[in-house]
Amino acid sequence: MYELLIRFLIGGAVIAGTTWIAELFDPKLGGIIANIPSATIVSLLILGNSVGDKAAVSFAKGLVIGNIPWFAYIFTVILLTQRIGLGKSLVLGFLAWLLLVPITFKLSQLI
Numbered sequence: 001m002y003e004l005l006i007r008f009l010i011g012g013a014v015i016a017g018t019t020w021i022a023e024l025f026d027p028k029l030g031g032i033i034a035n036i037p038s039a040t041i042v043s044l045l046i047l048g049n050s051v052g053d054k055a056a057v058s059f060a061k062g063l064v065i066g067n068i069p070w071f072a073y074i075f076t077v078i079l080l081t082q083r084i085g086l087g088k089s090l091v092l093g094f095l096a097w098l099l100l101v102p103i104t105f106k107l108s109q110l111i
Contacts, residue, residue, distance in 0.1 A: 003046045010038050065108045069100035 014036055022030025040063060048056035076093035077086075084092075 007039065007042060007046075010042055014038050061111060062108060065104050065111070066101075068104045068107075069097040072100050073097040 014034070018030045018034040018036075020030075021033055044056045044059060047059055073093040073096055076096050077089045080089035080092060083089075
């Protein structure tokens with residue numbers, strides 16, 4: 001339960017901080033900082049401590065291959081937002097992500 005609270009606090013702080021930076025300074029800077037690996041660090045530490053280093057490495061590999069659906073999502077948003085609006089592009093990007101997750105999971109079984 002304690003680890004879950006830490007995850008929520010860190011996640012909330014990162015979202016609040018990057019949004020604040022994007023609003024106050026520059027949206028691109030906020031986007032760059034949004035990729036801060038704080039949640040990943042905490043997840044790897046908790047997973048490594050509870051299940052072991054092998055599980056942490058497997059999790060890290062999943063993060064790498066998980067970029068395939070994430071790139072499809074973010075490029076959909078980038079390419080479609082000015083044409084159909086942010087809300088619709090987010091939905092389509094999320095659908096692209098959902099479509100690619102099972103495929104990338106199958107690919108992850110090969111590495």
